[in-house]
Amino acid sequence: MHPEVVAVTERLRERSRVSRAAYLVQMAQAPAGRSGLSCGNLAHGMAACSAQDKARIRMIDEVNIGMVSAYNDMLSAHQPYERYPQLLRDYLRSIGATGQVAGGVPAMCDGVTQGEPGMELSLASRDVIAMGTAVALSHNMFNGVLCFGICDKIVPGLLLGALRFGHLPVVFVPSGPMPSGLPNSEKVRVRQLYAEGKVDREQLLAAESASYHSPGTCTFYGTANTNQMLLEAMGLQLPGASFVAPDTPLRDALSRAAAKAAVTLARAGEGSLSQVLDERALINAVVMLLATGGSTNLTLHLVAIGQAAGLQLRWEDMADLSRVVPTLAHIYPSGKADINQFQAAGGTAWLFRELLTAGLLHEDVQTVAGAGLSRYCQEPYLHNGELAWRDGPQASLDSDVLRPVSAPFAADGGLRMLDGELGRGVVKVSAVAPEHRQVTAPCRVFDSQEDFVAAFQAGELARDLVAVVRFQGPAANGMPELHRLMPYLGALQDKGHRVALVTDGRLSGASGKVPAAIHLCPEALQGGAISRLQDGDVLSLDADAGTLQVQVEGSDWQQREQAACPQTVRRGWGRELFAFMRAQASSAELGGCVFTAGLHEADQ
Numbered sequence: 001m002h003p004e005v006v007a008v009t010e011r012l013r014e015r016s017r018v019s020r021a022a023y024l025v026q027m028a029q030a031p032a033g034r035s036g037l038s039c040g041n042l043a044h045g046m047a048a049c050s051a052q053d054k055a056r057i058r059m060i061d062e063v064n065i066g067m068v069s070a071y072n073d074m075l076s077a078h079q080p081y082e083r084y085p086q087l088l089r090d091y092l093r094s095i096g097a098t099g100q101v102a103g104g105v106p107a108m109c110d111g112v113t114q115g116e117p118g119m120e121l122s123l124a125s126r127d128v129i130a131m132g133t134a135v136a137l138s139h140n141m142f143n144g145v146l147c148f149g150i151c152d153k154i155v156p157g158l159l160l161g162a163l164r165f166g167h168l169p170v171v172f173v174p175s176g177p178m179p180s181g182l183p184n185s186e187k188v189r190v191r192q193l194y195a196e197g198k199v200d201r202e203q204l205l206a207a208e209s210a211s212y213h214s215p216g217t218c219t220f221y222g223t224a225n226t227n228q229m230l231l232e233a234m235g236l237q238l239p240g241a242s243f244v245a246p247d248t249p250l251r252d253a254l255s256r257a258a259a260k261a262a263v264t265l266a267r268a269g270e271g272s273l274s275q276v277l278d279e280r281a282l283i284n285a286v287v288m289l290l291a292t293g294g295s296t297n298l299t300l301h302l303v304a305i306g307q308a309a310g311l312q313l314r315w316e317d318m319a320d321l322s323r324v325v326p327t328l329a330h331i332y333p334s335g336k337a338d339i340n341q342f343q344a345a346g347g348t349a350w351l352f353r354e355l356l357t358a359g360l361l362h363e364d365v366q367t368v369a370g371a372g373l374s375r376y377c378q379e380p381y382l383h384n385g386e387l388a389w390r391d392g393p394q395a396s397l398d399s400d401v402l403r404p405v406s407a408p409f410a411a412d413g414g415l416r417m418l419d420g421e422l423g424r425g426v427v428k429v430s431a432v433a434p435e436h437r438q439v440t441a442p443c444r445v446f447d448s449q450e451d452f453v454a455a456f457q458a459g460e461l462a463r464d465l466v467a468v469v470r471f472q473g474p475a476a477n478g479m480p481e482l483h484r485l486m487p488y489l490g491a492l493q494d495k496g497h498r499v500a501l502v503t504d505g506r507l508s509g510a511s512g513k514v515p516a517a518i519h520l521c522p523e524a525l526q527g528g529a530i531s532r533l534q535d536g537d538v539l540s541l542d543a544d545a546g547t548l549q550v551q552v553e554g555s556d557w558q559q560r561e562q563a564a565c566p567q568t569v570r571r572g573w574g575r576e577l578f579a580f581m582r583a584q585a586s587s588a589e590l591g592g593c594v595f596t597a598g599l600h601e602a603d604q
């Protein structure tokens with residue numbers, strides 16, 4: 001094992017000693033399941049079942065699997081889940097078990113709400129999904145869990161909720177990426193032309209619809225596909241299951257195998273979620289995030305997930321690992337290839353082999369596929385119609401997409417952690433061309449995305465520019481993604497201006513190209529130094545070095561007033577229902593979560 005990976009893991013284990021012990025004690029005291037229910041409870045729980053299923057559910061030692069589903073027609077990635085309950089209920093019956101939908105959880109498509117007020121509910125929806133998962137599993141009818149979820153906040157939310165039932169085995173069941181459509185770089189080119197008024201709405205819609213065109217996950221390497229990669233790294237999804245196309249025989253075989261895995265683990269009393277997701281699994285997720293240039297949103301979600309498991313992960317852990325984990329994959333926005341081309345180039349099987357061989361991943365872990373992460377060096381296929389696994393390719397099949405540890409795209413991971421006058425934040429380096437990573441320019445300060453767009457459209461921004469967009473943190477407006485600003489900033493960059501974004505908000509996993517210092521803590525609404533910036537202040541962002549400096553005289557800077565938040569009341573699109581969550585959310589550095597702080601403080 002690489003000494004730095006060992007050291008960071010040990011530091012995490014030590015930092016988490018009390019909270020992890022408290023978590024494991026709670027999991028050991030978990031409810032007994034169906035045997036603890038009254039006859040009335042049980043009768044209600046199986047009232048709608050067939051006689052055959054009722055007979056089996058009554059047998060307390062038989063396995064009943066609870067399915068938590070994030071199906072809806074809004075997310076192309078989740079639309080295939082519509083038929084999963086029936087498919088897997090029938091399969092579970094065929095192997096002597098039963099399955100019930102324990103509950104549904106909401107799921108937001110960030111692509112539909114991107115740039116809209118609805119995006120202000122996005123981060124909070126993760127915590128709502130966590131609570132919905134707890135509501136589903138609180139029926140206490142189950143010996144194991146299947147989670148149907150892929151996208152941005154849904155996997156983190158399902159995991160946050162399921163971790164409170166960590167005494168059960170939990171297997172995530174993906175649906176797979178849609179076939180490749182219009183290349184992402186072409187889609188972005190048309191968007192920039194539209195932002196500049198050079199193509200009309202009809203042409204833009206044609207490009208967008210050629211990119212997003214059928215059921216399945218969007219094929220850029222955003223938060224959804226990063227979630228998939230990290231679920232495998234944590235051993236919570238079957239090996240190589242992530243990027244197999246939806247609605248295909250192999251996909252269905254993998255979904256059945258996930259159900260079988262949950263039953264096998266439940267029958268053996270092994271592989272509970274609390275055993276699988278330990279500090280090694282969490283560190284494996286961080287390593288995979290870094291090696292693949294994954295979504296910056298996972299710097300929020302992994303911290304929250306860790307806390308729900310009693311593990312106190314910090315940004316400094318990610319920063320320290322980023323210095324030793326090489327970037328092995330270039331998938332859009334960090335490269336031109338999409339997730340289908342990644343899989344064709346060698347995919348997860350090759351990536352796991354490279355990272356395990358280099359000692360960058362913990363191999364000695366529990367997974368839903370059994371002990372040891374080496375299983376994930378294999379890829380699934382159908383042999384005479386039956387699901388089988390074989391070793392992945394011995395070498396990358398496309399060095400523009402996947403490179404070995406011996407010759408990586410970059411010697412370190414794609415993430416930098418900032419710590420300076422404007423607080424602490426995150427910079428994703430891997431998606432920014434080297435020539436654009438240093439920007440020193442006067443800033444222009446905006447308190448909303450709309451103000452930024454208006455200034456661009458008024459022609460006020462055509463210069464070297466650090467765009468500061470503040471009051472975008474969890475407490476201010478729910479920390480929406482500011483991805484809609486990218487076409488405008490990209491157009492300025494393409495014109496030769498040196499541009500950067502500085503914000504206490506966040507970006508999409510699909511955001512790239514423009515250097516951005518994001519997740520700044522403390523946020524403006526809570527007195528963060530970003531609230532003291534004024535138009536014309538010169539800021540210097542060095543994404544490579546991970547530094548963000550304010551070139552303002554010290555005395556002047558200290559005497560600066562904090563700007564007041566222009567709009568503290570967020571109404572419409574249901575935002576008023578989430579006011580209490582904005583008031584309780586932790587800082588971005590602690591995951592921007594409403595319930596993780598103090599989850600495992602020792603009982604008073």
Ligand SMILES: O=C(O)[C@H](O)[C@@H](O)[C@H](O)[C@H](O)COP(=O)(O)O
Nearest residue numbers: 110111114222223224508509510
């Ligand atoms: O974090 C993410 O990966 C994004 O939230 C992603 O899920 C979102 O849908 C993108 O905004 C879509 O990309 P476009 O908006 O560029 O289509």
Ligand code: SF4
Nearest residue numbers: 076109110111151218
């Ligand atoms: S990847 Fe993003 S845009 Fe695509 S379905 Fe998921 S949430 Fe929606």
